[in-house]
Structures are given as structure tokens and as C-alpha cells.
Amino acid sequence: MEHSFDVIVIGGGHAGCDAAHAAARMGAKTALVTLKISGIGVMSCNPAIGGLGKGHLVREIDALDGVMGRVADKAGIQFRLLNRRKGPAVQGPRAQADRAIYRSEMLSEMQRHQNIQIIEGEVVDLLMESGAVKGVSLADGSEILARAVILTTGTFLRGVIHIGDVSRPGGRMGDSPAIRLAERIDSFGLPLGRLKTGTPPRLDGRTIDWSQLENQPGDDEPVMFSFLSQRPSARQVSCGITHTNERTHEIIRDNLARSAMYGGYIDGVGPRYCPSIEDKVVRFSDKPSHQVFLEPEGLDDPTIYPNGISTSLPVDVQEDYVRSIKGLEAVEILQPGYAIEYDYVDPRALDLRLGVKGIPGLFLAGQINGTTGYEEAAAQGVVAGLNAAAFSRDLDEITFSRTDSYIGVMVDDLTTRGVTEPYRMFTSRAEFRLSLRADNADQRLTGKGCDIGCVGATRAEAFQRKMDALAAGRAILEDRTYTPRELGEAGVALGQDGNRRTLYQVLALPDVNFEQLSALDERLADLESEVALQLKRDATYANYIERQKQDVMAVKRDESMAIPADFNFEAVDGLSNEIRAKLGRARPGNLAQAAKIEGVTPAALTLLLARIRKDTRRKSA
Amino acid sequence: MDTIFALASAPGAAGVAVVRISGPRAFSAAQSLVGDLPDARRAGLRIVRGSDGAMIDEALVLVFGQGASFTGEDVVELQLHGSTAVVSAVLRELSDIDGLRQAEAGEFTRRALENGRLDLAQVEGLADLIEAETEAQRRQAMRVLSGRLGEKAETWRLDIVRAAALVEATIDFADEDVPVDVMPEVTELLERVLAGLQSEQRGAVVAERVRQGFEVAILGAPNVGKSTLLNALAGRDAAITSDIAGTTRDVIEVRMDLGGLPVTVLDTAGLRETEDLVESLGIQRARDRAAGADIRVVLADGDFVPDVELCDGDIVVQAKADLRGGDGVSGKTGAGVSELVDRIRTELSGRAALIGTATRDRHRVAMELAEGHLRAAIALGKDGESDLIAEEIRSAVRALDSLVGRVDVENLLDEIFSSFCIGK
Known part of the structure; x- marks a missing residue:
């Protein structure tokens, strides 16, 4: 076994896989250390990828040549574009995934990359040298060396599983928590918090009466995650829909005291957007019924994931309430639902690279940072993977901006605001939502990825072809201007305001399509339909994006004003003690982050900037 | 730029x-x-x-x-x-x-x-300069927000957060159990805010004349002679004065020409420990208003000086000069009043009288901008373009930042999760 690497990734979940692959794409010799090879790419919660905000993240991972999108496309058994009837900025691709295909495709992505070596073993400690990380030691006593280590251990930090009043230590069902590693993390004195999350009981689909249930098929024209994928490869199936009823709620209410969450066995904070069925029944007691989606876990797997009824009730109560639901009268539970509590590291202890402040070479990604979701985890994996590789080879750090990506929004949110519940992406978190779309993730990030060096030749070429085609199409649209009368003759209804418009401006109108415009310029008829569609999407928001330009520039300018890691906020004259203390605690890495702290005024920013300038001049003098 | x-x-x-x-x-x-x-x-x-x-x-x-x-x-x-x-x-x-x-x-x-x-x-040398600028603006903002406009701004905030939350819920939780058509409620909320902004704009011209000028707050223990001093300054019985401690339970404002400067003098409730709920509210209001004033005139009663945070230029003076003698002030006899007026005038005329104008203009621009975005949002609502409606509401909120406070995604999520049962 090789014992010296550029980057070590601990954990083979969604964060770990995309972290390892990103580091490997950068040319770093990467070790992916996992407890069991069979644990690589496991979907421990619901068998679906994407959605609103999350689908955006997957597209961005893909635009940087990451693996999640490609693997999800291969494993996808039902594709739906959410918000299909709304504007493109708020559409999010989503797919049900076959768990087994996902796992095997992810494993083969890892095995296929020549820079990745998979090592099966339990990391028990980090090796340190003068305050910096230099490798890890395994349970079998062996040591692996590397300048950069990425920890992606999910809920393994002091994880406790609760089923009703029974609890036991554990990560996912069937895994042991990494207690010794947790002690090392403790020794760093990082701020920790406690969160919880829950899962529903898994059902045996062969015992469900599908005949009485509503069906939810996928889209007729599936939208893929990866810019390189054409169509689904797995057979497509439907999901079922059923509902809880008064009887279900009664059973739950009668047994609340036996629920881990309501019986007082759990301290961690759970996500408000993913409440347990106990929570739903208590908090929305006037609702007679709640929707339950029955999601197949795989084509050759009878397991059904009933989305919407996660629980920590005892097994016998789970059986009772599940069987009170229509279609599930005779259902068998394959694996009971459970709640899990775990420690997370307050992500404000991290910088924009997801590196731990003050511990060179150590990076954290995924659920350990207080997030939830495969997509959030994988996106962090990309950031940590790229930067671990850059760090190990003394290259410049690689950061993302709130103005260029959801990845940038997430990392900025995490590192400046921390979390109060498991952090999930929503499109409403992105202030520049109209320009950060799933459809243009490649236009926003693939060029940047090429510059960084994490994009392979196949994608780079496809991207260049697409950009050339878009530029050519745009040039035709902006070639000349037309009068309202000329446009009217082509069937575009406009007020006779005398304003001449380019076809690109006309395309921004909701009802205008390419066929109408082709009558005005026949070259447009030759554009590929994908290119035409993308030009239409870009044009839709052109006015708004123009309007936001000033804001985008202001954010970028503030983001580019770095605050040195050792900056002394106490020494800034003119700030109130309260603001000084807040800044000292948050330790913002740049002026944009400082600006978001409550109470920090533009004047305070000027004072900060003055101090930074003064310090740098003193140093250079 | x-x-x-x-x-x-x-x-x-x-x-x-x-x-x-x-x-x-x-x-x-x-x-x-x-x-x-x-x-x-x-x-x-x-x-x-x-x-x-x-x-x-x-x-x-x-x-x-x-x-x-x-x-x-x-x-x-x-x-x-x-x-x-x-x-x-x-x-x-x-x-x-x-x-x-x-x-x-x-x-x-x-x-x-x-x-x-x-x-x-x-x-x-920058720190001092900027600190002075910030402090002056903070005072102005506080004065505006502690008043009537502040109360309105609070209702605008509630309405606009609710409207934004409804639109965002239909976007971010599209496959969840949320109402499909929120536009009727959203439109109603936005129209209410719009109407509020418009009436505020119309009223602003009058309000401007009324509110223009400086504020001077008189502070002191109960019955030390604050109201009597105010009456002496104003030359009429503007505040009720009596010998019973705690008479002034609210803040009384009297506008006057003080040595050629437009000044609003605030007579405040007497500062003391009290069990009386109404009075203690009055005292808190007195402290809040005084903090926003340009100058605080603190009346001392012998060795007793009330605990008030003082700024540069504030004036502490002995009260009841008619009983105590010396160079204090007495509203009853008028002793020391013209000296006090001189000190106030000297202090005020050295200050930036016009910052208030700038603040009002800032608010006017903010409200006009917000009106434009709200109108656009309401117009878009007819076609149900939720992505664009959300954008216009966001822009309106940003324009109103200085009035309603920062609205951030967490505020919207709070509203969404408390209104709808999210979580499939």
C-alpha cells in the first residue's frame, strides 16, 4: 500500500466522493479512506437527488466536472423538473435514484480515476506536526501521510440513534460512530453543536395495494442533471401518493410520550422543513391529512421510502400508524424509522475554502458542518477537494462568490452565519437568483473550472462548442434593430412606441418565440433547438440582470477586500464595543462578510478598510 | 460605480x-x-x-x-x-x-x-470624523423611528415579509402542501403597503415643516422643575405643572424659537425608580426620546444627578435656583433661564443643522423607489410570474431597508414554516 499522498479524504459519502474526485481532477494524488468499500456512495436517507436549490447545486457540481450529476443521471428512475411552469430561474431538476445503481456507479467513478486510491479502514486519529495536519493513523496501526486532510464523516461524530425510548450509539443504521476521532476534534477546541434528523420506516412494496393509490409519473421529456448526459439509461418508473388520516393522527397522538422526540430523549435541533410525523400532527393539529410520497428505492429492490412520515416512535406504533394509511393496510416494515442525533462543527470556524481556521491542512465538508442533504454535502466536497489539492501544491486558494453560484452562497452563509438547524439550500437564499440558474450553471462555472484546472478535455470541448454557438446566436439576435411595425408584421404585438429593438430585446417578452423571429431573420431557423432555448432563457432576465449589475459589482468589490486572518478587530478606532465584539467573534474573511453582520454600517466598513490599509502599509514600510 | x-x-x-x-x-x-x-x-x-x-x-x-x-x-x-x-x-x-x-x-x-x-x-484621523457622521445619522434615524413613522414602518415590514414569504413558499416548496394561488393575498398585502407609502409621502411635506429643527430634552428627577422650566422657556403653560411627583407621564413636545433657532423642547417624565407600570413606561419613553435628542439638559437637585448617558455638548445645571440660590436655573423666577438659552443656542448653531434634511430626503427616495417596485410586483401578479414578483418585492424591501430594517431569508423562512406544514 502506498503511504504518501497529496490529499486524504476521510469518508466515502457524497461529500467524500466529490471531494476526492475534485482533488484528483486537480492532479492531486488522493487517498479515499472509508470504513467499508460497500459504503461508498450510499444514499442513507431518501432515494432522490436534486430539487429546488439542490438541483442547482448538482448542476454546479457538474459544471465543475464533478461526479454527482453524472452518477444521478445513470441511476435516475423518475425525472421531474420542478416548477416547470414557472420561470427558468426557479426550475430545479430532481430525480428518484436507484440506490444500487447509484452506489455501483459512484464506486466505479472513484475506481476509474487514476489519481484516487480507495483504502478500506477506520481512521482513528489525525497526525499533527507543529499545529498542522500531516496525515492520519488507522485502527490497524498504519499511518498515511498527506499535507491536506478532508474530514467528511457526516453524522459519525457522537451519533446516537433513537427508536422510541431505545437509543444506542451509531451513525447510519449498522455503522459504528467514530468516537476516537471525535476526541481529536475536541482537542482542537472547535465550537460544536448538536442537531438531529429523522427517517421514516422503509416499507416492502410487495405488500402495498398500489391499485387504490394515486400515481406520480416522471416528466415526458426528462431533464438530466449533467450537461453531458443525453437521456436516462435506467428503466423509468412512477411514484405513488397516499395520505395520512384522522385515524393515523390519533394513533400518533396517543403514543407521543413514547416518541424519542416528544419523550424528552433528544436535545438536538431538527430541521423545520423536514418535521417528523409527530411534529406535523402536533404543530398542525387542524390539518386532517398529510401527503405521503411512496418512492421506490430501486428497480430490483422492493423497498419503498414513504417520504413525509419520518418518525422516532417505537416499532409497534410505527406498524400501527403506517397500516392505518390507505393502500398500506397490510404493509410490512423492512426497517423501522429512527431519529439520529449528532455533533456538528460550527462552520464559522471555517474559511471560504472550508479549511479549519488555524489548523493548516485540515478541511471539513458535508453534514459535519451542520448541513443536510446529499447535494449540499457534495458541493462542499468539491470546494474542499479543490482547495485541499491547491493547498497541497501551494497553489492559490479557490473560492466561490455569492454572485457566481449557489456553492458560493452556501459556503458564505455557513462560514459567516453558522447554522441554527440543519442547513438546506433554498433558491430564496440566493439574492442573485435570476442570474444563478440551473440552466446556465455551465456558463457561470465551467470556464472558471477550466482556469482552475478541474475540468476534463471532453467537457471543456463540449463547453467551448456550446459557448461559440450561443455567441453566434446572440450576434444574429443583436445584429440590427427593428421598428414595432416590422415586428408587428412578424406577429409580435408591440405598442407603436416608435422604439427600435434588437431581436434579443424582443425575445425577452414572455410570448415571443423563435419561430416568429425566424421570419425576420432566416439565419435563426438554423440554430439548434437547445441553443435557441438557452438564448430565450438568457433573454428573459436580461433587464433584471442589467439592473442588478451595480449590486453584483459592489458585492464583488467587498468580497475582494480580504481581511487578514490575524487582523485585530479590537484595534479599529471608532467602532462601538458591541460591533467590535461581534466582528471579533465572527472573524469575517472579507468586507462583504463583515457587511452582513448585524449592525455593521457602511461607516464601520470604511473604518475597517482604513485599518487594513494602515496595517498593510506598516508591514510593507 | x-x-x-x-x-x-x-x-x-x-x-x-x-x-x-x-x-x-x-x-x-x-x-x-x-x-x-x-x-x-x-x-x-x-x-x-x-x-x-x-x-x-x-x-x-x-x-x-x-x-x-x-x-x-x-x-x-x-x-x-x-x-x-x-x-x-x-x-x-x-x-x-x-x-x-x-x-x-x-x-x-x-x-x-x-x-x-x-x-x-x-x-x-478618520475614526473621529466618521464616528461623528455616524452618530449624527443614528440620532436622526432614531428620532424618525421612535415616532409615528416608526409604527407605520413596523406594519409595512410585517405585510411585506408575509407577502414575500407567500411567494417564496410557492417557489421553494412547489412539490409540498402549500396553496397554489397565493396572489390574491399577496396583492392585497402589497397594495396596503403601497397605500401606506403614498399617504406617508403626501403627509411628508407637512411633517417636514413640523419636525424640522433640533430637539432638546429636559431630564431630571420627579418634581425638580422640568415642566416649570419648559413653561418658562415657552412663555406659556404647555406642560401641566404641579407639586405631585410624576405628573408628566408622557413626553410633551413644545416647538419654539430659541434664540433664533427652531427647536423642539421635550419635557419628559421624571426619572426615578417606580412600581407604577404606567409611570415606568413613561420613564422608558423619556429615556428613549432623550437618547435621540440633539441635546440633553439634565436638571440636578443638589448632589443628586440622575443617571443619564451624556454626550458632548449636553448640559447639566442645578435646578430650583429660587430655593437654593447660586448660579442654577429656576423656571419659577426665571433666574438663569436666558443663560441656559444662550448655552443651548451656542451649542446647536455649531452643529450640522441640515443632517435632518438629508435623512428625510433619504427616506423620500427610499419610499419612492419602493413604490415603483411594489407597483411592478402587483402588475406582474396578474400573470403569476412568481420569479419576477419575488424579485420586485426583494428590491422594494431593500429600498426600505433604512425604514423597516433588514429583511433576510431567515425572516421569510420563519414565516413560511409557521404558516405551512412543509416536509414531504
């Missing part, structure tokens, strides 16, 4: 007010007010006219080219006659020009820093 402008001087006895404009549109903006500009670094006398052609003032105009100005950008300085009306009119004309906005406190300095226009010694 925006072009920014602001009143850059603290108008004193000379009565000259300097308005500075900096940024790429500085020259064209100045031209639209004064016609052709003098050569760089040469003073020129010009007539300042509004967009309607009416003369506002005659001003000395100074032009500084890029790289040779305080900020390093194109800069024009207008030296005006320092009356409130003139400065107010000029600021208003400027804020109506596309691409121009009022500078935030410290913003000129920030540009100077970014463009490398300040040396180390100048940087050292």
Missing part, C-alpha cells in the same frame, strides 16, 4: 453649506443644476436651478478632475448659502437624477481610501 452626493460641511456661523458630488456622473449631474462648469480647480459663480428651471440659489462651484480630488474620482463641490430650504432643494434635485444617490456615512472617505488618496496621517 454609483455617483454619490452629500452635504459635506457642518454649517456654522458663516452660513455656507458645501454639497459634494463624486463619481462618474458628477460633472453631468452638476451641469444639469448650474449649466456649464468652471475649469478644474477654478472657482466659478453659478446660478443653481431646479429641473423646472426655477432658481434655487447662487453658488460657488468647484470642479476637481479624476485623480486630483478628495475621493480620486470626478468631484464637484457646490458652496451654497446654508439655509435649510436651499440645501434641501439641492439634495432633492440631485437624488432625482438617474444614477445618483446620497452617500452613506464614511462613503466619500472609503472611495478615497480605495483610490489611494489618503496618507497614513489622514487615515489616523
